[in-house]
Amino acid sequence: MNNRNDKKADRVAATVDRLRGFDSRRLQCEMTDGLAEWHRRRAEGVRNRRLYLLSVAIALLMVSCSFQLAPTLNYRLADGVSYQEVEDLTNHVLGK
């Protein structure tokens, strides 16, 4: 019991000591620095997000363009056969 009371008394004494050394100007400076740091980090986060969004948009644009550019084939060939061979052979069969 005495031990607990001693600890409580120590904490109170420490708080009183801190309050005695209270420097309002220093606290204000620390708060201002903290706020500036918070704003700086926030702005950096926004910049990062914008950069990532731009990168993702460009990447998606590239993929969609390649889908548009890739030729849609209208044939299915046997392994090792080119379309030209099939065309030539069919034309041969047709007598061309």
Place this chain on the structure above:
Amino acid sequence: MKKRHYISLAILLAGFLASAAVLRHPRQLPLEECSPEYLRYKDAPGIRASFVKNFPINDTLAVNVLLLEATSDSAFCALLRDFGEAEDLINLYITNRELFVGEDVNAIEVFCIDKNDTKKHLPRATPGSRLVIGSYKKKSLCVFNVEEKSIKDLISLTHIQNLKL
């Protein structure tokens, strides 16, 4: 360079690689759009099956064509049997090849088959029949996926017009 620049570069690189993969990947005709005969022969040993959608026959006509190319004589004979060719004719081809293939000889077969049973030969005018033209020289058969008699006539006419007599 900062970390964010590396991340955005990685995203762009991934996009570039995905685009390259899309461009390089062969975009084949889906199997659903191929003919049942193609599905039957696409993995058959000794036969190279290719299906072309809207193959141009002439300036105005384009039809779906299945090309079956045999890689050996035995595979070609099996293919002819599958398409209802008479056994006597196949035996004649095996024993007297010079009658079918030579410098001045290029035997061609033209017939129509039932679309549900390739062994069954049908008259050209029969609805549901498909035109087949075969070349002994190239050991190949062309199945034209057309059902209208007028188009079959046009293809045959094109074929006849092109024959070098």
